[in-house]
Amino acid sequence: MVVKRADVLGYCMGVRRAVEAAEKAVHENPDKKVYTLGPLIHNNSALESLKSMGIQVLSESGNELPPEPADSVVVIRAHGVPPEILHKFEKSGCLVINATCPRVLSSQKRAAEYAKKGYTVILAGDVNHGEISGISGYVKENNADCIVVQNEEEAKRINIENKKVVLLSQTTISVEEYNNIAKALTIRIPDIQICSTICPATQERQAALIRLCSDVDAVLIVGGRHSANTKRLHNTAVSLNIKSELIESASEIPDSFFELDRVGISAGASTPDFVIDEVEKALKT
Numbered sequence: 001m002v003v004k005r006a007d008v009l010g011y012c013m014g015v016r017r018a019v020e021a022a023e024k025a026v027h028e029n030p031d032k033k034v035y036t037l038g039p040l041i042h043n044n045s046a047l048e049s050l051k052s053m054g055i056q057v058l059s060e061s062g063n064e065l066p067p068e069p070a071d072s073v074v075v076i077r078a079h080g081v082p083p084e085i086l087h088k089f090e091k092s093g094c095l096v097i098n099a100t101c102p103r104v105l106s107s108q109k110r111a112a113e114y115a116k117k118g119y120t121v122i123l124a125g126d127v128n129h130g131e132i133s134g135i136s137g138y139v140k141e142n143n144a145d146c147i148v149v150q151n152e153e154e155a156k157r158i159n160i161e162n163k164k165v166v167l168l169s170q171t172t173i174s175v176e177e178y179n180n181i182a183k184a185l186t187i188r189i190p191d192i193q194i195c196s197t198i199c200p201a202t203q204e205r206q207a208a209l210i211r212l213c214s215d216v217d218a219v220l221i222v223g224g225r226h227s228a229n230t231k232r233l234h235n236t237a238v239s240l241n242i243k244s245e246l247i248e249s250a251s252e253i254p255d256s257f258f259e260l261d262r263v264g265i266s267a268g269a270s271t272p273d274f275v276i277d278e279v280e281k282a283l284k285t
């Protein structure tokens with residue numbers, strides 16, 4: 001059997017940085033307990049691996065401080081946190097490692113700059129996502145209004161008196177959803193500034209999967225069933241009418257895949273390298 005990987009798959013830059021920061025924190029602080037503020041990644045295998053290194057998870061709400069702050073390291077995940085949470089942990093006496101993805105940091109900075117200039121900031125994204133609450137925090141810190149719009153329908157109902165309005169986005173929102181929101185808002189607020197902060201990582205994985213599908217008989221999408229971008233990859237494979245399966249680990253490879261000549265592998269942005277390696281190895285044996 002020929003096994004072919006998509007030319008872009010697995011960890012995105014921000015997730016890889018955050019995982020490496022947590023692992024480094026363990027090695028460099030043998031006398032301290034290492035915590036992450038919320039689960040570092042939407043992948044059970046990766047979380048188990050971090051747990052086996054002694055890394056513990058604090059509530060992502062930011063309400064829970066480590067029991068002994070002076071002997072603790074707290075890693076902020078790639079989604080980032082609102083500034084008040086960051087300051088609270090810094091003041092508590094623990095060592096804070098801010099592993100917020102540089103792209104998210106740039107969105108936070110941009111949102112704060114617009115807020116300082118008196119803009120109302122609209123964020124296109126999931127109101128319950130950590131990245132969105134982090135960015136909102138930077139707007140509110142600068143005494144401006146922040147409104148989260150989750151879809152086109154919500155955008156059509158928006159009513160703002162401020163003439164200065166800017167639209168930013170969650171880095172992982174789909175381009176199509178963002179464009180629909182931007183279009184609906186432009187009708188209601190003609191002077192709105194449209195400023196896409198979508199990260200190309202999701203698009204790059206989608207494009208690589210589409211290329212891969214033209215070259216194989218079937219494709220395995222490796223990743224967590226709760227990972228939005230893994231599910232989106234699987235949906236793309238389904239829409240291309242190619243035999244496909246979303247699996248979390250090598251043990252879930254369906255028997256029928258072992259009878260094929262050419263199998264492709266893609267993986268979501270939160271899937272660790274070792275899980276992808278195990279899937280490839282299982283197919284080849």
Ligand code: SF4
Nearest residue numbers: 012014101103171199
């Ligand atoms: S998807 Fe993009 S913005 Fe989000 S963590 Fe990964 S690299 Fe950073």
